[in-house]
Amino acid sequence: xxxxxxxxxxxxxxxxxxxxxxxxxxxxxxxxxxxxxxxxxxxxxxxxxxxxxxxxxxxxxxxxxxxxxxxxxxxxxxxxxxxxxxxxxxxxxxxxxxxxxxxxxxxxxxxxxxxxxxxxxxxxxxxxxxxxxxxxxxxxxxxxxxxxxxxxxxxxxx
Numbered sequence: 835x836x837x838x839x840x841x842x843x844x845x846x847x848x849x850x851x852x853x854x855x856x857x858x859x860x861x862x863x864x865x866x867x868x869x870x871x872x873x874x875x876x877x878x879x880x881x882x883x884x885x886x887x888x889x890x891x892x893x894x895x896x897x898x899x900x901x902x903x904x905x906x907x908x909x910x911x912x913x914x915x916x917x918x919x920x921x922x923x924x925x926x927x928x929x930x931x932x933x934x935x936x937x938x939x940x941x942x943x944x945x946x947x948x949x950x951x952x953x954x955x956x957x958x959x960x961x962x963x964x965x966x967x968x969x970x971x972x973x974x975x976x977x978x979x980x981x982x983x984x985x986x987x988x989x990x991x992x
Contacts, residue, residue, distance in 0.1 A: 837882070889923050
């Protein structure tokens with residue numbers, strides 16, 4: 835059974851809610867999933883997973899939140915050698931750099947050698963509407979279909 839890690843930084847619970855929807859969706863495909871707060875995640879353990887999804891909110895003017903900084907720096911030092919990854923997060927359109935921390939993680943993962951799903955998920959505040967929930971579900975399914983294609987046939991998606 836393929837293993838997935840979903841780790842997230844969430845101050846108000848919005849990104850945690852997104853992570854929960856993604857987890858519920860991926861569980862439909864019989865994955866072994868760990869869904870944990872970024873404060874409890876070990877960067878060095880990333881390579882023990884088949885799939886890694888990282889969620890964060892954006893702080894201030896497009897910055898990483900404090901609780902994501904150490905994890906970001908630790909992951910940045912790894913050689914991820916094609917690890918299948920994706921990034922998601924929550925933000926507020928009233929700030930000029932909406933969900934910029936999602937982009938920072940995505941760029942860093944690519945620089946560390948990960949295979950990064952290019953469709954990031956960015957939700958305004960909380961996933962409260964049916965459209966938001968469906969966007970989260972589509973993101974999870976799209977990521978898994980892409981990752982399976984990258985794995986050349988080890989399909990979980992039918």
